[in-house]
Amino acid sequence: MSVRQALLALLEQGPMYGYQLRAEFEQRTGATWPLNVGQVYTTLARLERDGFVEHVLGEGPADEAGEDRGHVRYRITPVGRGEVSTWFTTPVSRTQPPRDELAIKLAIAVTLPGIDVGGLIQRQRTATMAALQDYTRLNRTGRAARPDHAEDLAWSLVLDSLVFGAEAEIRWLDHTEARLRRAAADGRFHTPARPTTTNTEQEVRS
Secondary structure (H helix, E strand, O other): OOOHHHHHHOOOOOOOOOHHHHHHHHHHHHOOOOHHHHHHHHHHHHHOOOOOEEEEOOOOOEEEEEOOOOOOEEEHHHHHHHHHHHHOOOOOOOOOOOOOOOHHHHHHHOOOOOOOOHHHHHHHHHHHHHHHHHHHHHOHHHHOOOOHHHHHHHHHHHHHHHHHHHHHHHHHHHHHHHHHHHHHHOOOOOOOOOOOOOOOHHHHHO
């Protein structure tokens, strides 16, 4: 996830404090990827160093975060606007995907003796199904269900992504389990039997 470009894009609305940027970011993403203020200001410092933003003295009354007119706000520069434009017109690269902890865990597990890979898969499937239920519930209730503002629509899109991601992970776990069973049948790998599907799993799948 590019916090750098996201903060730049938000600054196109106008100058903001770090606290304001964090709030705007989390409003749109439902705090799915929470930012701490230190991370925001560290990113702003790097953006300023690279010429994408510049700081200006705050104007107007104190805001809800307690910032007053003597504090520094950041505003985007023309170079920064060009960076935002490039970000929005360039596809996200899949040639160097981010590290996936689950894929790494399973890749290591199948190479080590004494690891209950079947149990690992089942525990992960149960956890992912529980997360899927939570995402689905959120998507059917609250501001994501009937978005009245652009920020609500943004949050519902993030939820859609989380739902699709969880569904894909469950399919991948099923696929992985089937492959390991075929390998075990060929005598090349051993994996414990899969536990019986629970009522919760059947509910999610339905």
